[in-house]
Amino acid sequence: MFRKILVPTDGSALSEHAAAAAVALARGSGAEIVALSVAQQRDPSHAQFDDGTSTVQRERALNAAAQRAGRVARLAQEAGVPHSLVTAMASSEHDEIIRVALELHCDLIFLAAHGQCGVTRLIAGRIPQLVLAYSPVPVILYRGGAEAA
Amino acid sequence: MYKQILLPTDGSEASQRAIVAGVDFAKSVGAEVIAMTATPQFHTFTTDAAMLEQTPEDYAQASRERGQRMLDEVATVARDAGVTCTCIAVASDSPYEAIISTAREHRCDLIVMASHGRRGIKGLLLGSETQKVLVHSAIPVMVHR
Numbered sequence: 233m234f235r236k237i238l239v240p241t242d243g244s245a246l247s248e249h250a251a252a253a254a255v256a257l258a259r260g261s262g263a264e265i266v267a268l269s270v271a272q273q274r275d276p277s278h279a280q281f282d283d284g285t286s287t288v289q290r291e292r293a294l295n296a297a298a299q300r301a302g303r304v305a306r307l308a309q310e311a312g313v314p315h316s317l318v319t320a321m322a323s324s325e326h327d328e329i330i331r332v333a334l335e336l337h338c339d340l341i342f343l344a345a346h347g348q349c350g351v352t353r354l355i356a357g358r359i360p361q362l363v364l365a366y367s368p369v370p371v372i373l374y375r376g377g378a379e380a381a
Numbered sequence: 382m383y384k385q386i387l388l389p390t391d392g393s394e395a396s397q398r399a400i401v402a403g404v405d406f407a408k409s410v411g412a413e414v415i416a417m418t419a420t421p422q423f424h425t426f427t428t429d430a431a432m433l434e435q436t437p438e439d440y441a442q443a444s445r446e447r448g449q450r451m452l453d454e455v456a457t458v459a460r461d462a463g464v465t466c467t468c469i470a471v472a473s474d475s476p477y478e479a480i481i482s483t484a485r486e487h488r489c490d491l492i493v494m495a496s497h498g499r500r501g502i503k504g505l506l507l508g509s510e511t512q513k514v515l516v517h518s519a520i521p522v523m524v525h526r
Contacts, residue, residue: 233409253382253521260382261409345515345522361515364496364524365507370402372491372523373515 234261238338240268240329240363243300246344250374251304254342255311263340264314267304268332269297273323294319326362333369345373383412387489389480390418391510392451395495399525400455403493404462406523413465415487416455418448419479420472445470477513484520493523 239254241247251267258265271293297319308315318336322328333341346357364371388403390396400416407414421429421444432440452468459466467487473479476498484492497508507515507524515522 233405256382257410361507364515367526370523370525372521374521375519 234340235263236266236336236338236340237263238266238268238329238333238336238341239304240270240325240341240343241300241304242269242325242344242359243296243303244344244346246346246374246376247300248303248307249376250342250344251307253374254372255304255307255313257342258308258313259311264316265304265308266316266318266332266336266338267301267308268318268320268329269301269304270325270328271297271319271321272325273321290321294321297321326359326366329359329363330366330368333367339369340372341367341369342372343374345375383407383410383491385487385489385491386412386414387480387484387487387492388414388416388455389476389483389492389494389514390416390451390455391476391498392418392447392454393495393498395497395526397454399493399495400458402525403523404455404458404464406493407459407464408462412491413467414455414459415467415469415483415489416452416459417469417471417480417483418451419476420444420448420470421474422472476510477517480510480514481517484518489520491521491523492518493525496524496526 237254237258239251241251255265301317301319305315305317318332320328341363343360345360360373386403386407388400390400404414448470452470456466456468469483471479471483494511496511498510511524
């Protein structure tokens with residue numbers, strides 16, 4: 233039913249578990265995976281302190297994102313699931329996730345219920361909630377497996 | 382991978398769309414579905430117009446019938462798709478609690494629900510019961526707009 237599953241990851245352990253579950257779903261139903269990691273764009277007002285390191289920082293951030301997405305891609309590869317890898321730099325992570333979903337015609341977004349900015353387990357993560365709120369396609373929110381209090 | 386999918390419904394249009402998607406998904410992964418409704422208990426002090434007008438017995442009867450109709454709708458969609466469906470009516474004032482406990486009792490491995498339900502309050506990014514299920518669920522939740 234779902235042909236192309238977008239799997240955003242922020243490098244957290246829960247993200248990786250969610251990615252593994254997404255890969256299992258893709259393998260079982262013959263779908264492909266798009267692994268996505270978004271690097272946080274720095275506030276442009278910081279430019280006044282630019283001493284030439286911003287390009288380096290930008291590269292570093294994108295490399296880190298590529299590594300995170302790469303781990304998801306590797307899971308897909310090991311499972312024999314067709315996949316592609318996307319990294320992006322954006323100030324609004326949830327907007328970027330939705331933009332990529334639309335641009336690449338994904339029909340499902342599969343992501344962890346909590347983000348890296350962890351918060352407590354009493355709240356679903358801010359970014360997952362925002363993705364859910366604005367997503368044009370169904371979203372599977374993956375939990376850790378232990379119930380919240 | 383998913384074997385038992387819980388499909389809570391409140392009879393709303395959004396719910397119905399989620400049900401169709403949930404059944405399609407179940408079919409595609411070879412899962413069975415469990416349809417459920419949560420019907421509020423009768424309260425003497427209430428702002429619910431139906432409850433104010435009726436006796437507890439009448440209300441219970443009307444509630445049961447309403448719940449059964451919603452479950453029948455899901456059963457029909459499932460049957461037409463060739464998906465095994467079990468129907469459960471839960472008496473509960475708290476839909477999200479009923480959903481979580483039903484999922485646990487029946488060892489569901491996925492819940493499919495609409496982003497907004499019957500009250501569909503505009504301006505809320507996410508319906509209140511969906512929100513609570515997301516927070517308390519141990520298993521993945523597929524949210525359908």
